[in-house]
Amino acid sequence: MEYRSLAISFRIQLGFHAANNEGAGGTNVMEPRRITVGDKEYDGISGEIIRHHILEEFVKLCQENGVNLHQRCNGLVPDRCREEVKQWMQNQNPQVSKLDPEQHYATLAEKIIEECALCDVGGYLVALQKKQDEVEGTLKRDSCFEVGWLITEHPVVVDYTQHSAYDPDPEKHNLFVQNIRTGIYGGVLRIDLDRIGFNDWWWLSDGINDKYAIKESERKKRIRLLLESVRRWIMSPSFAKQAGWLQHMSGLLEGVIVLSKDGPAPFFSPIRFELENNDPTNPVIKPNPEYRDCLEEVKEKCGGTLELLTFDNPAQLEEKMKEVLKKFDATGETEDEACAKEEP
Numbered sequence: 001m002e003y004r005s006l007a008i009s010f011r012i013q014l015g016f017h018a019a020n021n022e023g024a025g026g027t028n029v030m031e032p033r034r035i036t037v038g039d040k041e042y043d044g045i046s047g048e049i050i051r052h053h054i055l056e057e058f059v060k061l062c063q064e065n066g067v068n069l070h071q072r073c074n075g076l077v078p079d080r081c082r083e084e085v086k087q088w089m090q091n092q093n094p095q096v097s098k099l100d101p102e103q104h105y106a107t108l109a110e111k112i113i114e115e116c117a118l119c120d121v122g123g124y125l126v127a128l129q130k131k132q133d134e135v136e137g138t139l140k141r142d143s144c145f146e147v148g149w150l151i152t153e154h155p156v157v158v159d160y161t162q163h164s165a166y167d168p169d170p171e172k173h174n175l176f177v178q179n180i181r182t183g184i185y186g187g188v189l190r191i192d193l194d195r196i197g198f199n200d201w202w203w204l205s206d207g208i209n210d211k212y213a214i215k216e217s218e219r220k221k222r223i224r225l226l227l228e229s230v231r232r233w234i235m236s237p238s239f240a241k242q243a244g245w246l247q248h249m250s251g252l253l254e255g256v257i258v259l260s261k262d263g264p265a266p267f268f269s270p271i272r273f274e275l276e277n278n279d280p281t282n283p284v285i286k287p288n289p290e291y292r293d294c295l296e297e298v299k300e301k302c303g304g305t306l307e308l309l310t311f312d313n314p315a316q317l318e319e320k321m322k323e324v325l326k327k328f329d330a331t332g333e334t335e336d337e338a339c340a341k342e343e344p
Contacts, residue, residue, distance in 0.1 A: 007264075011153075011184060011252065019049075019245075042155060054229050055122050073119065085128070099139060105201035107208070198212055235253075268295055272286055
């Protein structure tokens with residue numbers, strides 16, 4: 001596969017929402033998560049919650065398309081593949097009581113990736129303890145994609161409204177205060193396409209020569225489903241605290257998709273940090289209108305290893321993502337295999 005990485009930088013407007021709060025801190029006032037820069041506060045929505053909802057879409061698509069998942073991974077459990085690791089250890093002859101990196105990591109990691117697309121794409125951390133699990137050892141896989149925080153390009157715009165939690169008993173009819181925020185947010189994400197299906201531990205085993213644990217056709221299928229999950233999320237974002245607080249979408253959605261054939265895809269944020277009037281005591285966040293121009297300049301210097309697809313509205317994002325998805329056809333053929341079929 002020629003493409004190794006994909007990145008997206010984008011701006012999106014979200015209105016009248018209560019996504020990603022920090023909690024109430026023992027009061028009846030729900031406080032929003034914020035980013036503090038100098039003496040100013042900006043609205044922030046954690047990349048971790050965004051990543052979680054993208055993976056929710058990914059699991060649904062895997063189920064719809066017959067892609068392998070571990071049983072508990074159908075529910076997107078946080079301790080994914082823990083039971084599968086323990087079962088593998090118990091099934092060995094002789095049984096494995098403690099995981100040894102050189103003896104077990106390569107073979108076990110290959111099995112986990114082959115059996116479950118979520119463990120492959122989303123990563124996992126299994127830490128077994130003798131007292132609790134009867135076996136011990138650690139096995140880790142990093143996620144194949146990362147998501148940055150959504151951060152407003154202007155100081156936070158927040159309002160508070162009082163509501164009541166209804167209860168037929170008047171003495172239990174409690175009041176609470178909910179925040180509402182509105183803003184234009186800058187976001188970034190990156191997918192390591194060449195790591196999907198890749199066995200991080202293959203080099204520890206003489207018996208495993210293929211770095212990938214699954215066939216090329218399966219890799220492309222998982223890539224397509226992950227890209228489709230990202231597209232769905234950007235087009236219709238989901239967060240915590242949305243029942244009754246669903247964000248208003250204004251139609252402001254612009255950005256750039258970068259495909260790289262040579263290492264991690266570069267990205268530039270639609271927001272930037274600077275010092276107001278060059279004063280080190282007055283840092284601020286502002287819009288970064290040059291972010292797409294900067295990427296165009298980088299592309300020109302990279303000798304054809306980068307492809308850029310820009311979009312200025314939701315309809316164009318749909319169009320550009322379709323172009324990207326076509327690059328990862330479902331046949332699984334290599335270029336050599338395709339050429340061989342064409343030869344007389």
